[in-house]
Every structure is written in C-alpha cells, then in structure tokens.
Amino acid sequence: MRKFLILLSIIFYTLSLTYAQSQPYVLLVSFDGFRWDYLNRGLTPNLNRLAQNGVKALSLKPVFPSKTFPNHISIITGMYAENHGIIANHFENPFTGEVYKVARNSKSVLESKWYLGEAFWTTARRNGIVTASYFWPGSELEIEYRRPNYFQHYEHNRPYKTRIDGVMDWLQLPYKKRPHFITLYFHETDSYGHGYGPNSPEVNNAIKLLDSLTGYLTTRLQEIGMRDSVNIIFVSDHGMTGISPGKTINIENILKGFQYKMGGEKPFVMIEPENEKDLDLIYNVLKKHENHYTVYKKKDLPEYFHYSKHPFISSIIVIADLGWSLVNNKWLERFKRNKSKGNHGYPNYEMDMHGIFIANGPAFKKSLRTGTIQNIDIYPLLCKIFNIEPRSNIDGKLERIGFILK
Ligand code: AMP
Ligand code: ZN
Ligand code: ZN
Numbered sequence: 001m002r003k004f005l006i007l008l009s010i011i012f013y014t015l016s017l018t019y020a021q022s023q024p025y026v027l028l029v030s031f032d033g034f035r036w037d038y039l040n041r042g043l044t045p046n047l048n049r050l051a052q053n054g055v056k057a058l059s060l061k062p063v064f065p066s067k068t069f070p071n072h073i074s075i076i077t078g079m080y081a082e083n084h085g086i087i088a089n090h091f092e093n094p095f096t097g098e099v100y101k102v103a104r105n106s107k108s109v110l111e112s113k114w115y116l117g118e119a120f121w122t123t124a125r126r127n128g129i130v131t132a133s134y135f136w137p138g139s140e141l142e143i144e145y146r147r148p149n150y151f152q153h154y155e156h157n158r159p160y161k162t163r164i165d166g167v168m169d170w171l172q173l174p175y176k177k178r179p180h181f182i183t184l185y186f187h188e189t190d191s192y193g194h195g196y197g198p199n200s201p202e203v204n205n206a207i208k209l210l211d212s213l214t215g216y217l218t219t220r221l222q223e224i225g226m227r228d229s230v231n232i233i234f235v236s237d238h239g240m241t242g243i244s245p246g247k248t249i250n251i252e253n254i255l256k257g258f259q260y261k262m263g264g265e266k267p268f269v270m271i272e273p274e275n276e277k278d279l280d281l282i283y284n285v286l287k288k289h290e291n292h293y294t295v296y297k298k299k300d301l302p303e304y305f306h307y308s309k310h311p312f313i314s315s316i317i318v319i320a321d322l323g324w325s326l327v328n329n330k331w332l333e334r335f336k337r338n339k340s341k342g343n344h345g346y347p348n349y350e351m352d353m354h355g356i357f358i359a360n361g362p363a364f365k366k367s368l369r370t371g372t373i374q375n376i377d378i379y380p381l382l383c384k385i386f387n388i389e390p391r392s393n394i395d396g397k398l399e400r401i402g403f404i405l406k
Contacts, residue, residue, distance in 0.1 A: 023129060024363055024385055025230040027167065028183045028378075029217075030075075030136070031210050032068060033190030033344065035198055035239030036060065036354045043207045046215040047234065047358060054360030055404045057373040059351065062238045064305045065268055066344045066353040068190070069102050069109075071237035071375060072137035076183075077117030078379025078396030080306035084117035086138070087310050091263055094272060094312060102137075104156070112143045118391050120382050121148040124181050127388040132170050132179035134163045139183065150179060160186055160213050168220050171230070181382070186210060193240035197341035198352075203240075231361030231385065235375065238344045241352040243325055245336050247292070251318065252328040254289050258282055263314065266325040266335070267345035270314035279315055286316070292324045305347070306395070322350050365406055377401040 036059035039047060063074045063081050069089045070081040077084045089102040100108045108114065115138055121131035122145060132150035133139040135158075139151050150170060152158075163184060170179050188206040196202040214234075221227040243266070251262060251269060259274035260282060271286075273279050279297075286295040295318045301308045307317070320326050325343065327335060346353050357373050363385050376396035383390040384398055384405060 023180045025171075025226070026181050026361075026363075026382060026385060027230055027232045028075075028136075028181070028382075029232060029234045030072065030183070030185045031189055031234065031236045031356070032185065032187045033193045033238060033240050034207070034210065034236035034356050035189075035193075035352065036236075036356050038189065038203075038207050039356060039358075041204065041207065043204055044211040044214075046211045046218065047356075050214070050218070050232065050234070050360040051358045053366055054358065055364050055368045055370065057357035057370045059354035059372045060235055060357040061354055061372050061374045062348050063376060064307050064348045065265070066238035066346060066348055066350075067265065068237050069137045072185075073115070073117065073119075075235060075237070075375045075378050076119045076121070076136065076138065078120075078376050078390065078394035079117045080376065080395050082307050082309040082313065083393075083395060085114055085310060085312075087307070087313055088264055088270075090265070091270075091312055092261075094261075094314075109137070110140050110142050112141045112146055115141065115146070117394075119146065120379055121181060121183075122146055123383065123388060123391065124386060125149065127386070129181060129386060129388070130177065130179045131181045132167075133183040134166050135185035136183040148179070148181075148183070156187065160188075160209075161216060164213065164217050164220060167217075168224055171221075171226055172224055181386070186213065189236075190240070193342040193344075194340050195342070197242045198240040199242065200341070203342075229362065231359065231363045233378070234356060234358040235378065236355030237375075238355055239351075239353045240342045240344050241323055241346065241350070242341060243323055243343045244341070245325075245332070245339075247323055248325045248327050248332060248335065249291070249293055249320065250328065250332060251286075251326055254285060255282060258285070261314070262328060264317075264326075265345050266320070266327060266331065267343055268317060268319045269326045271316040271318065272314040273316075283316055286318060292321045293326060294319050294321075304349070319347060322346050322352060359404060363405055365404055368404060370404060373401055373404075381405075 062071045073084050073086045081087045131148040133148040192202045192206040261272045264270040380390045380396045380398040
C-alpha cells in the first residue's frame with residue numbers, strides 16, 4: 001500500500017510539473033500615456049523590432065474616460081468603466097460621501113469595494129496559474145485572492161531597471177512558485193506629456209528611455225534563457241494631447257448662483273445639482289453656453305461612451321472638445337501655476353487618446369499589422385492564451401481580437 005501511495009504521488013508530481021511547464025508565459029507591460037503615433041518618430045528601434053516580428057495594431061482604443069485607472073482596470077477586467085466601477089481617477093460615492101482617489105499613499109485604491117470587475121490575475125489564480133505584478137492599478141487590494149500572488153505596493157520613483165530585475169527574479173523562481181502572468185508599469189511618457197506636451201523634446205527623451213528599457217528587458221530575458229518562451233504584450237492606457245490655459249471654459253462662471261457639486265477632471269466634468277429640481281435649469285444654462293464642449297444628461301449620453309450605468313456617475317456630464325479644459329476658479333489658478341501642457345481624458349474616438357498595442361512571442365502571429373484594437377478585448381485574449389474560461393459578464397470579445405493568435 002505504501003509503495004502504491006509513493007508511486008501515486010510521483011505520478012501526481014510529474015503531472016503537475018508537466019502542466020506547469022506547459023503553461024504559457026505572458027508579460028503585460030504598460031507605458032502610461034504612450035500615444036499610438038510615438039512609434040512613428042524613429043525613436044523606438046527595439047519596440048519596432050518586436051512589432052516587426054510579432055503583432056502591431058494601428059492603435060489601442062481606450063475606454064471613456066481616457067484616464068489611467070479606468071483604463072488599466074478595463075485592460076485587466078475586460079469591462080467598460082461603467083461596469084468595473086472605477087469611473088475616474090477621482091470620484092465620490094454620492095450615497096455615503098466616501099471618496100475614491102488616486103494619490104500618493106491613498107487608502108481608497110486598496111479598497112476592494114470600489115472594484116466591481118474580476119481582474120485577470122484572479123481568474124488565472126482560480127485556474128491554478130501563479131501571477132505577479134510589478135505595479136498595476138488595482139493590484140494591491142486588501143483582499144488576498146483579488147491580488148496577484150506576488151505584488152508590489154506602488155512607488156512612483158522606484159528605478160525602472162529595478163522593476164525589470166524584479167520581474168527577472170520572479171521568472172527564475174522554482175517551477176511551482178514561478179508566475180506565468182506578470183504585469184509591469186512605467187509612468188515616463190505620461191509624466192513628461194503632462195509637463196511639456198506630446199510634441200516636446202522631453203517626451204521624445206521619455207520615448208527613447210522606454211525603448212532602451214525594452215532593449216534591457218529583452219536582453220535580460222535572453223540571459224535567463226526565456227526570450228523565446230515569454231509572450232510580451234506592450235500596451236498604453238491612453239494617449240495625450242496639447243492643452244493651454246488660453247483654451248479653458250470656466251464652469252463656475254457659467255453656473256453662478258446655482259448649488260451643485262462638480263467632480264471629474266479637466267477634459268470632462270460631472271455635475272450633480274444639490275437640488276434635483278435644478279437639473280433642467282442647470283442643464284439648459286450649460287446648453288445655452290455650449291461652446292468648445294458638449295453637455296449631456298446622464299440618461300441621454302450616447303451609447304458609444306458606455307458611461308451611464310454606474311450609480312456614482314452624476315446626472316450631468318460635460319465633455320470638452322479636444323485640447324480644451326473645463327475648470328472652476330481653483331483649478332484655473334492651479335493650471336496657470338503648474339503650466340501643464342498636455343492632458344487626456346477626452347472621448348475615446350479621438351485618435352490623440354489612443355495608445356499602443358504590440359505583441360510578440362510564441363502565441364502570436366509574426367509580422368501582422370492590424371487596425372485599431374479595443375483595450376477591453378485584452379482580458380478575453382489573455383484567457384484564450386492560457387486556455388481558461390473568461391467571466392461571462394465582460395464587455396470584451398475574443399471574436400474581435402483572436403485573429404492575432406497563431
Ligand atoms: P493620470 O495621468 O492622472 O491619469 O495618472 C497617472 C499617474 O497615476 C502616474 O503618474 C502615477 O503616479 C499614478 N499611478 C499609476 N499607477 C499607480 C498605482 N498602481 N498606484 C497609485 N498611483 C499610480
Ligand atoms: Zn495614464
Ligand atoms: Zn496622465
């Protein structure tokens with residue numbers, strides 16, 4: 001009997017080892033604010049080489065609003081913001097007054113209750129796949145099973161090479177502990193895009209730096225003998241467009257005398273009248289002054305925004321034209337002081353808001369150029385690569401993206 005049990009455990013161990021070895025590897029890399037056309041500036045030899053030997057989409061279409069947290073969460077859950085719940089980088093639960101806010105040391109980004117979708121790492125873990133994240137919005141939730149197996153608390157200034165080296169350490173763990181799905185994040189192009197605008201020399205330097213880090217990443221993979229086995233997907237959450245204090249609309253001036261709450265960010269704002277009976281009045285005033293922006297009642301927001309289901313979205317939504325900023329007096333002062341020259345958050349049909357999509361590795365076709373891909377389709381793509389069932393309530397569709405796989 002003992003011999004039989006030993007034999008059984010050897011068979012089981014061998015089988016589980018074979019399964020672990022046969023699982024694919026996927027490294028999902030995000031370059032924050034890397035606009036789709038930055039690849040056409042002649043500054044990215046490493047990224048272009050990977051694109052040539054793999055798949056490159058014309059652009060990656062973000063969800064509305066084209067902001068960092070809503071889009072990283074859409075990529076990792078396959079859902080529109082109205083369904084995954086992270087409707088902006090900063091918003092309020094109007095029923096309790098609690099606030100979700102992306103900021104240094106923010107507690108709210110760790111609170112599971114805001115996140116209504118299932119992240120790919122949770123789907124993967126349920127299927128026996130070990131996962132890891134060297135930064136990704138929503139990867140640090142306080143509930144253990146909603147995080148990757150290994151994760152890092154976000155540290156904006158952590159050196160980029162340290163992040164890549166951390167990923168290499170994970171890839172060299174013993175088989176049973178080794179993650180097969182890993183995320184990696186770099187903020188460089190977003191920060192310089194805001195500070196100096198998308199056409200600045202500073203952004204060009206950021207692009208060059210990210211490309212050289214791509215070279216470092218592939219060299220390190222080569223060194224550990226995994227270059228041919230790891231699928232790498234490069235994405236960005238959104239693009240960037242030029243802005244200036246001369247192109248502002250002061251909502252506070254337009255709505256003088258009304259009582260309301262204003263949330264959101266400069267490219268779009270959410271307005272909630274203090275008194276429900278003022279809704280039509282406020283809407284009509286905004287409609288009368290409609291110039292370089294469009295005002296909608298939440299219930300009439302065009303379907304293509306996919307931004308009206310969530311209960312925390314306000315009754316009135318104002319969306320600025322590309323390059324224009326909606327402000328109140330406080331925001332305008334800050335804008336003039338920090339001289340910000342770029343922004344995003346505009347409608348996702350604007351090409352300036354689109355990011356990149358490059359995929360390279362054993363799972364992907366070679367030398368394939370495709371049109372625009374939607375970022376909500378990445379979650380079902382990942383499920384297909386790992387041969388696991390996606391959640392049934394997602395917005396993404398494998399039918400729109402599956403053709404890029406071998
Ligand atoms: P934004 O340009 O406002 O949409 O947001 C970009 C900023 O989000 C970056 O500069 C980072 O500082 C911040 N950020 C990115 N990832 C995280 C994260 N996982 N946790 C906290 N903040 C983050
Ligand atoms: Zn971003
Ligand atoms: Zn940004």
